[in-house]
Amino acid sequence: MTPSAPAPVPTSVPAPARRRLLSLAALSSVSAFLAACSSRAPLPGEARASPAYKREAATHLYRKYPDRIHQGKLPPMLYAIGVLEIEVLPGGRVGATRWLRGPSHAPEVMAEIERLVRAAAPFPSPGFSRVQYVDTWLWDRSGRFQLDT
Numbered sequence: 001m002t003p004s005a006p007a008p009v010p011t012s013v014p015a016p017a018r019r020r021l022l023s024l025a026a027l028s029s030v031s032a033f034l035a036a037c038s039s040r041a042p043l044p045g046e047a048r049a050s051p052a053y054k055r056e057a058a059t060h061l062y063r064k065y066p067d068r069i070h071q072g073k074l075p076p077m078l079y080a081i082g083v084l085e086i087e088v089l090p091g092g093r094v095g096a097t098r099w100l101r102g103p104s105h106a107p108e109v110m111a112e113i114e115r116l117v118r119a120a121a122p123f124p125s126p127g128f129s130r131v132q133y134v135d136t137w138l139w140d141r142s143g144r145f146q147l148d149t
Contacts, residue, residue, distance in 0.1 A: 048132060048133070049133035053124070053126060057088070057123055057135070061116070061120055061147065069144060070142075079106060079109070079141040080105070080139040081101075082103045082136070083102075084099055084100070084113060085100055085133070087130055088130060090130060094117060094123065095130060100134060103139070109139050
């Protein structure tokens with residue numbers, strides 16, 4: 001995607017104000033360009049999950065694993081924190097999972113989280129399309145977790 005050129009500033013505007021306007025226009029173009037580059041467009045039949053679906057999916061995991069949920073305030077030093085993107089297919093089946101920020105120092109936690117997600121299927125059905133949602137897993141040394149959602 002190419003950024004659009006900033007609108008020309010009339011020469012009748014005083015020089016200091018013109019410089020300010022030009023720098024603001026350039027900044028907004030750069031911001032728009034970076035935002036477009038950092039997010040990939042959904043594939044056909046795919047959508048980003050709504051915040052309501054994200055909460056529903058987290059509630060589903062909490063109901064599925066009540067004995068694995070860390071109750072109360074987490075300790076200040078967590079064993080692992082991971083950010084996982086989960087694709088939920090029609091009917092609630094789990095499609096692809098992708099680590100956006102995996103706890104590379106704890107590969108066993110990454111494997112366990114992926115196992116928990118796949119074993120929790122079927123998730124609440126997203127309807128006729130597939131959805132992707134991202135959640136942050138806060139993992140204690142005891143093997144209990146909380147989801148950021």
